[in-house]
Amino acid sequence: MVTANPIAEATVPTEALEPPWRFNLFARWPWLKRLVRMRSFQFLVILPNLFMFYLFIISALFGTPVGNRNIIIVFVWILWWFMLIAVLVPFGSRIWCTICPLPFFGDWIQRRAVIRVRTGKSPGTENSFFGLHKRWPKRLSNIWLQNFGFLFLATFSALLVTRPIVSAAVFGILFLVATVLALVFRLRTFCNYVCPISGFLSLYAMTATVELRSVDKDECLKCKSKACIRGSDKGWACPWNVYMGKLDRNNYCGLCFECVKSCPNDNISLFVRPFATSDVVVRGYDEVWKACIMLVLALTYSVMLLGPWGRFKDWANVSEARNWAGFGLFAAGQALLALVIFPGLYYVSIRLAKWYARADSVPTKELFLKYAYMLVPMGLLAWIAFSVPLLMVNGAYIISVASDPLGWGMNLFGTADFPWTPLRPHWVPFLQVPILLTGLYYGLRGLHKVGRRIFTDPAQLHRSLVPPAALLVGVTLVFLKLFIG
Amino acid sequence: MAGVVAVVLVLVGLPLVLWHWRHVTSVHRYPPGTKMVTLTAVAKGGVWTRDDIVGLTYWWRKPTRIGDVPLNQGDHVVVRLRSADVLHSFAIPLLRLGPVDIPAGHTVDVEFDAKRPGMLTFLCWQVCSPEHPGLHGRFVVKGNEQEETW
Structure with a gap:
């Protein structure tokens, strides 16, 4: 490998x-x-x-x-x-x-x-x-x-x-x-x-x-x-x-x-070693698609599990809602977004990068693989931003379940009746925004670092970064809109 | 060898410990002679049941609706209440017992003494599902003097 x-x-x-x-x-x-x-x-x-x-x-x-x-x-x-x-x-x-x-x-x-x-x-x-x-x-x-x-x-x-x-x-x-x-x-x-x-x-x-x-x-x-x-x-x-x-x-x-x-x-x-600065090489299309899939899933999970749209929750909750048509739409939509639409958008950004930088000598495949690294720190931080409210809102269940793991009426540590208590839910957006912006920073930084390995001319380098960077900023804005409205 | 022993201890020991807790420890926390009745409320179908509703069976097995629960006059009764799905509650109006909330997934113990013979209707006091009206049952307390004629 x-x-x-x-x-x-x-x-x-x-x-x-x-x-x-x-x-x-x-x-x-x-x-x-x-x-x-x-x-x-x-x-x-x-x-x-x-x-x-x-x-x-x-x-x-x-x-x-x-x-x-x-x-x-x-x-x-x-x-x-x-x-x-x-x-x-x-x-x-x-x-x-x-x-x-x-x-x-x-x-x-x-x-x-x-x-x-x-x-x-x-x-x-x-x-x-x-x-x-x-x-x-x-x-x-x-x-x-x-x-x-x-x-x-x-x-x-x-x-x-x-x-x-x-x-x-x-x-x-x-x-x-x-x-x-x-x-x-x-x-x-x-x-x-x-x-x-x-x-x-x-x-x-x-x-x-x-x-x-x-x-x-x-x-x-x-x-x-x-x-x-x-x-x-x-x-x-x-x-x-x-x-x-x-x-x-x-x-x-x-x-x-x-x-x-x-x-x-x-x-x-x-x-x-420092965070997100060393392994910046994406080697195969499988890894590129993994990056796309994970970023899209961070988005769909946020919509489905954290969002206010009951319709999407019902579509996903097929075993109870029994809305098979809705579930089919949800499954197909998610797969399409993860496997086709988002990778397609990323590919368009790479083609634009090549055109704008006049980089005809650089193979499209090389740029497509290498620049995909920008999706890695962005995706990780997007998942962290999604997971923060998961823990803060539902973390109290950990305390009660630790005492009664099977729901049998045990009380091993005396906390079985600890009530559900969301932890500072009003802080959540103030945590999610800096996390997302950190992901954007490291994504752009990684993009620049990878670009320096391909282009020796600074002007060509910077022109090649513009379209994928714009895509990354767009993704960040979508997440920000979702998390803070 | 020590590693193998440790793994076997885990695989065998954990179920044993849990079984012991469920069938011995949790029962023997009450005085000898206590009558233990376990009831689980299931919103799906509006059923009180004495079946064990667990993760393995909840989604496919139809629980058996409880019939009359026989008790003897003088019994000290512990009703172990469970909710298989949503918030339920339990009350015996004739005894002014409850309503006692049974949050989803919780186990709650309620105690009373069956002092007099007769029928004690129990029901769910919390509107839990469209089948909520079906969530009722009866304790039938047999009097000591009537035992032979029952």
Whole structure:
């Protein structure tokens, strides 16, 4: 998945290629390095999560069907979602994947171990894996499946985020699919190519303030064992099939830290870096469409879940409203907007950019892919702006549900009767506006940074930025209109 | 091995703990001899039911409408009230008991003593759905002296 870009590197001034500052966390905090090098580290961080997911599924099946009194709805779609999009991703990259329980059983069966490492010879690795070791089809070795999977789930989101049984069904299916795929295909195929959560994590992890990288790329070139990707007696082969010597983006590194354990040269470290300034390269149409889909969904979710239009809510709430024609309109409209209309608008902006900048020598494909980065920080911050009122208005349910997770009448912490209390709802617009404007700033900044890698002539560069920047500003205005009227 | 044991403990232990709470702990918080009656109000169909309405069954299983609930004179009764969907309430007008709100998804316990034989009608006091008028039932308290003739 990691390739060089000779076109950009041949035309760009050297200073534009220099990465921003970064700070070696393992060097500063040796205890952190010792912690992640423990064989039991991943198991210890996954086990509590496994317990919680198990509790969620039991609660959905045998607890109350009322969403705001069932822990699966409140803890997953209010607490976890907010933490994921507003904290874990921007500050921890794919740290959720470190502790995600979905691949646990698949890994257990593949490795025939929960903690220890098995050496041996499985295709492409120095470890012994159980399973059929099939290669995932090359045609599907991208995030298109994840794009469509997430869009499909989003179509039913009104049911998914309010009905405990629907959430349990989805998680149960994901657990099952992850386990079956681990038996058939190599490594963590589910995480790489199928998991709908992984899809958007891969995109927004580009903005994150941490990265796991090799300290000295020359050491990787000299390394003969390539234990980071092939594994060794100290660590499993990278479940994400990533070679650290060439890793230059966060997208497909799941932060499992196996490479930190297996690297024979102690050449891998965790770095802190500035937000949304490093991984600015979008490499494929699948990633561009993911950026478009996520931005459009932030908009439609805001309309459907936060907006005052009851008609749209009824259209989405098909299992109760039974308005199938309305649901069809909603589903088709959302899909059309995400897959055709918005990508089409973005394409028009790129064509205009080429025309205005008289950039006939720059391939349209290159500009289309590279400038799409501007949608990444914008999309992330739009989702954060959407999630803020979700937490502030509904967060009180977390307190009551913590004491009575199944709605059975428990009162574990004495807070089961804590009333629904929106937290300063009048502050919401004052939080959403700066968040959106921050997304616009980083989107435009990223656009400029990417543009400098393509155009050496400043005048041509700035002309090429105008149409996509106008699109980004337009998107921001739409969100502002939606959030503050 | 320790890891496997930990996982098995989680998979087996959690359901056991929950089962114990539901069937032992929550029942035994009341004195021995207490008669526990669990009633769930379902707006869909306007039904009081003794069925367990949970996430797995709510959407497809039609709950059984409660018939008369037999009690004995002298019983100390705890009615464990649940709402499967919306805000309901519970009242026994003859005893001037309630109305007690049962918020959606909550469990509320109400206690009374069945001191005299007869019929005690209970109903939902909160207009909860178009089927709200169907939300009523009866406790039938059997007198001690009438036991053989019942």
